[in-house]
Amino acid sequence: MEIEEKLGVFFGCTTAGAPHLLKGLEDFLSKAKIDYVPMGKDLCCGVPLTLAGYHDEAAEYVKKVADKLISTKITKMVTSCPHCYMMFKREYPEEFGIELPFKVLHFVEFADELLKEGKIKLRNRKDVRVLYHDPCGIGRRGPGLYEEPRRVLESCVQVVEADRNRVLGTCCGGGGLLRASLPKLAVAAAKRKIQDDVLPKGVDTIVTSCPFCTLNLADGAAEIADKEIKVFDLPQFLAEQMED
Amino acid sequence: MEASKEFNAYKRTIYKVLKDKFLKTALERAVTAFRKNRDAALAAFPEVVEKRERLQEIKDKVIDNLDYYVGKAREALEKNHAHTYFASDADKANEILKNIIGTGKMIVKAKSITSEELEFNKVMTAYGNTVYETDLGEFIVQLLGDKPMHILAPAVHVPRERVAKIFSEVAGREMPADPKKLAMFAREFLRDKYFKADVGFSGANFITADTGTMFLVENEGNIRFVTNAPEIHVAVIGVEKLMPTLSDAMLGLEVLMRYSGYLTTSYVSMISCPAKTGDIEKVTVYGAHGPKELHVIFLDNGRTKAAADPVYRDMLRCLRCGACMYECPIYPLVSGNWGYHYMGGIGVAWTALVSGGFAKAAPLAYSCALCGRCKEICPAGIDSSKLIERLRKDLKKEGLVPSFIKEMAETVIKEGTPYKKKEG
Incomplete structure (x- = not known):
């Protein structure tokens, strides 16, 4: 007998805290007619604790989070935040010994699956050129989810690569708590990245798959006076390419 | 308290450096030249x-x-x-x-x-x-x-x-x-x-x-x-x-x-x-x-002492080729100001374990975006992000965590989110 799939979408506190990112993901899910249990809008996965070195406190904290997640009886979870994703996928089992009884997917994997199964329809806008920014969290510091987001984007727009991409992609500066510790340094890194990677390509749109990258790159873009650069999180960008 | 004072002094230096146009020019030239030379040497x-x-x-x-x-x-x-x-x-x-x-x-x-x-x-x-x-x-x-x-x-x-x-x-x-x-x-x-x-x-x-x-x-x-x-x-x-x-x-x-x-x-x-x-x-x-x-x-x-530790030991593989610094998204913005005697991401571990000590390393430990690109290019395969994550754990144990980190962590534990909740 097949167990019925019950999907949970873990928004994560950073996406939930940024209205445009939250709306982007919700719009995507509703346009794709996905049935899901919303979670993590008010619940942090615990990554700030592990990044801050609060290991013992994190161990205690993530147990409570895991209990809450397990009680929902979901069979599959999707999150658009690489931090949440890597916490559930790697840190919970490997660092804290908690096996979650459901499959964890990052949004890029989920969108790639939906596309393959023909469950989402994206407008063909091959005249639009976007540069894809690889978040470190699902890239070199994670399982290397480089092709999934590109496949999805290429199905609707033209993807432009930075000279250094995928495993050698340049970080936006938004991770590792840097946006909390030295926000101006984090934003300076984003600005530099845009100047080095994006402007020479003549592209004015960046798409990425991480709320931290999206926010940090947008802050960096705002510091470039002579050109307007738009930055989108993948769910947000895809939602705009979908028929209502 | 002391940890926060040190951090604030460091933050002032970094923010001052970010405005330094001379430094920006010098570093941009250096990074571009270095990457070109390194790529040519590896290709040859x-x-x-x-x-x-x-x-x-x-x-x-x-x-x-x-x-x-x-x-x-x-x-x-x-x-x-x-x-x-x-x-x-x-x-x-x-x-x-x-x-x-x-x-x-x-x-x-x-x-x-x-x-x-x-x-x-x-x-x-x-x-x-x-x-x-x-x-x-x-x-x-x-x-x-x-x-x-x-x-x-x-x-x-x-x-x-x-x-x-x-x-x-x-x-x-x-x-x-x-x-x-x-x-x-x-x-x-x-x-x-x-x-x-x-x-x-x-x-x-x-x-x-x-x-x-x-x-x-x-x-x-x-x-x-x-x-x-x-x-x-x-x-x-x-x-x-x-x-x-x-x-x-x-x-x-x-x-x-x-x-x-x-x-x-x-x-x-x-x-x-x-x-x-x-x-x-x-x-x-x-x-x-x-x-x-x-x-x-x-x-x-x-x-x-570093050699006896399963994580820190990797820092001793360093050849001091400097490749990681030119790959880092942060170092080229601030140069050795992010450092004590040793600098950049790898320098944070060297500061903590060899030259400076934990207290000197504490303010530096939160400047890394933990992106991991340095590991990809390091000839010794050193994962500086991992060293820094480990160091942050030790800084917590030593009571050397800057106050903003402490506040954030306490908010997560108490409120279930790192962001302070708005009233109503």
């Missing part, structure tokens, strides 16, 4: 990528047996009429140096980041000696009373106009902001110092355990003078620089050169003992043309 010698894996294995073997290799190298050196010493920390090394060098002496010095651990210039000057940095970058930094901002290019942060200004003061005449003319001035100024100096001081890039041969890699030619012209050559070498054999060191040399962005460097000096001759009736006389005495001090200063 693609087998080096495979060689680096072998190097990592060799390095690991040494890190697991530091005492053994120090003993073997000392034995080889002593047999060759060199004097050897073991210094457990920087203070001990300075005591040994004072005994060897004495006071009222002139010292010419090769670039050595290990000497920064000892604060060599400060200590030796206070002891009544005169120290001349001879590496052009270090010479500039010394004249400016500044600190080195990159391990290969210490004056990476100083634009030519500022070099011209300080050289003009030393020369007593107007110097143009022309790199060629400025380099020639340093050449003339330092030329006679090598021969007047009592002591030549250096570090080493590698030292072999089987023959006690130190490898010194350079382009300027100053190290050849420093280690050859004065009667006494003193070297301070971190124990992690040991390589089991000569051929291991050759492998290391090749990897180091390529990842530093060189097809080859101008010079590599290999020094195993004082200069000697047996040309008159096979009677060995020391100090033929080179130094009469060679003193080699092996410096521990926290390295053995």
Whole structure:
């Protein structure tokens, strides 16, 4: 007998805290007619604790989070935040010994699956050129989810690569708590990245798959006076390419 | 409280540096040039990528047996009429140096980041000696009373106009902001110092355990003078620089050169003992043309302790090629201001474990975006992000967490989110 799939979408506190990112993901899910249990809008996965070195406190904290997640009886979870994703996928089992009884997917994997199964329809806008920014969290510091987001984007727009991409992609500066510790340094890194990677390509749109990258790159873009650069999180960008 | 004060002072420095247009220009030039050179060197010698894996294995073997290799190298050196010493920390090394060098002496010095651990210039000057940095970058930094901002290019942060200004003061005449003319001035100024100096001081890039041969890699030619012209050559070498054999060191040399962005460097000096001759009736006389005495001090200063730790031990593989710094999204924005004696991401671990201590490392530990690109390019495969994540755990245990981190963590624990909840 097949167990019925019950999907949970873990928004994560950073996406939930940024209205445009939250709306982007919700719009995507509703346009794709996905049935899901919303979670993590008010619940942090615990990554700030592990990044801050609060290991013992994190161990205690993530147990409570895991209990809450397990009680929902979901069979599959999707999150658009690489931090949440890597916490559930790697840190919970490997660092804290908690096996979650459901499959964890990052949004890029989920969108790639939906596309393959023909469950989402994206407008063909091959005249639009976007540069894809690889978040470190699902890239070199994670399982290397480089092709999934590109496949999805290429199905609707033209993807432009930075000279250094995928495993050698340049970080936006938004991770590792840097946006909390030295926000101006984090934003300076984003600005530099845009100047080095994006402007020479003549592209004015960046798409990425991480709320931290999206926010940090947008802050960096705002510091470039002579050109307007738009930055989108993948769910947000895809939602705009979908028929209502 | 103390941790937060330190952090705030550091934050002020970093924010000030971000506004420095000179630094920005200098660093942009340096990063672009370095990456181009490094890519060209790797493309010309693609087998080096495979060689680096072998190097990592060799390095690991040494890190697991530091005492053994120090003993073997000392034995080889002593047999060759060199004097050897073991210094457990920087203070001990300075005591040994004072005994060897004495006071009222002139010292010419090769670039050595290990000497920064000892604060060599400060200590030796206070002891009544005169120290001349001879590496052009270090010479500039010394004249400016500044600190080195990159391990290969210490004056990476100083634009030519500022070099011209300080050289003009030393020369007593107007110097143009022309790199060629400025380099020639340093050449003339330092030329006679090598021969007047009592002591030549250096570090080493590698030292072999089987023959006690130190490898010194350079382009300027100053190290050849420093280690050859004065009667006494003193070297301070971190124990992690040991390589089991000569051929291991050759492998290391090749990897180091390529990842530093060189097809080859101008010079590599290999020094195993004082200069000697047996040309008159096979009677060995020391100090033929080179130094009469060679003193080699092996410096521990926290390295053995780091070697015993399953995470931190990887930092000892570092060859100091500097590749990671040019790959980092953060370092090129702030240079060595993100650092103490050692800088950048790898420098945070070196500060904590070797030179500075946890308190000095604490403010630096939260400047890394943990992106991990340094690991991809590091010839030694060091994952600095992992070292920093580990250090953050230790800083928590030591009570050295800055207040903003503490507040954020407490908010997560209490509210289930790092972001403070809005009322209503």
